[in-house]
Amino acid sequence: MGDVQHKRWVKGAHFIITLSFLALTVSGYVILMSHPRLYWGKAGNDLTPALFELPISRNYQHGGWEKRIQFKHLTGSQISAVRTYDIFNQNGWGRSTHFLAAWFLVITGLIYLMFGFFSGHFRRNLVPRKKEFSFKLFCHDFASHFRKQLYTGGKYGLLQKITYMAVIFFLFPVVILTGFTMSPAITASYPFLLKIFFGHQSARTIHFFSATALLLFLLVHVVMVVRSGFKQNILAITFGK
């Protein structure tokens, strides 16, 4: 932030990814509302134990089940039961909006990554220099985030660099890959996804937590943008020179 001059492709990617991320957040929340239960493992549903449940729609612990029937030839306690409760479900547009926005995010993200690597943007602006790894500098950087006047020197600070790199090279890839892991067609071709994320429902839970982490990042990011000079920063990332 500060006096950073952003390249046009950085601004363009930032703009498209911001919009897609907001659309993904809203539609993702709507999708979660239709089944606000999260699990760990290969599969999970209303008749199996949840990891936790979120009170975010009328579907939360609705209890509308009848005719619990045991499967005759299974040795376990697996049952089938009929849902009698008319659930909240807006996934018709929720899912399609989610995937459309995901297309924009993934394609823009790939182009951004390509440009970032080949233009030297990542190397120059995001990868911390050796001399930045000093305890004194770290303390200074850390403390400056809580001062009234945030330091703005035209270059990213160490914490800022690490955060941006974690978002670009860890959180976004995880959120996208766990999204893929919920797709029956993609996992048929790439079953390793189900292995590395511990199953379909674990992937869904990791998807939820990494999306939440990205939302938290967005929140802190906006606070820092405001604190280090809102007008100047917004101009720098949008239409300013």
Next chain:
Amino acid sequence: MKEKKGMNRRRAIFAGITSAGALLLSGCLKKALPTYGNILRMGDNLTYIAQRGLLSQRALAMEYQKSDITSFPVTDIGDPADPASKAAYSKVYQELQRNNFKDWTLSVEGSVAKPGKYSMDDLKKLGERTQITRHSCEEGWSAIAEWTGVPLAALLQHAGILPAARFVCFYGFDNYGESIDMLDAFHPQTILAHTMNGETLPARNGAPVRLRVETQIGYKNVKYLQRIVVTDKFVDAGPDISNGWSWYTGI
């Protein structure tokens, strides 16, 4: 910063990507499904085209162990044997069920050389496949069960599917329908299941026969099967698209 005129490297890359995209789109447009101008359905089509173009069409969905089998919720639109379920009720189905489906037949129609009705015994003669697979519902939950049934490919071949055929539509007694393309219809795991977890398919899990399409989301798996229609043109049997849902649900 001042703009440089002409083609630099960055612009060349960008131009390359966009023209490749345009080529890909125009190549696929001939086959594209109707969207009724809805931008969300265009996005669904993009996913369909991309998954058909980029993924292996013969890859099998993950198959599980017996110990992985879970409980299985029934979340369909209603019991076709129960008059109280209104839209899903079928008097014919109710009578078939009373007689334990002894008189049930599956009608195969459309672009096939030998349209006809198949009894349960006729179907079972065509072959059998058993698979322990995961059912992923669009709502977000999933369940694992063992299914045994007749490979749809065997039935379509037996009925003499015609070369012009492109889609297969499934209609259930509960007035629910779905259609799939030939790649999913001939997928080895696409079966007409008559057995679940080792027992005759329980009533509310879709008795007597239901569809299993393991490479798509749960709602494609039509229950209480009555009729299969092979078509040369796209038919939105649900209808999914006009109800605001994606027709292709590989994701």
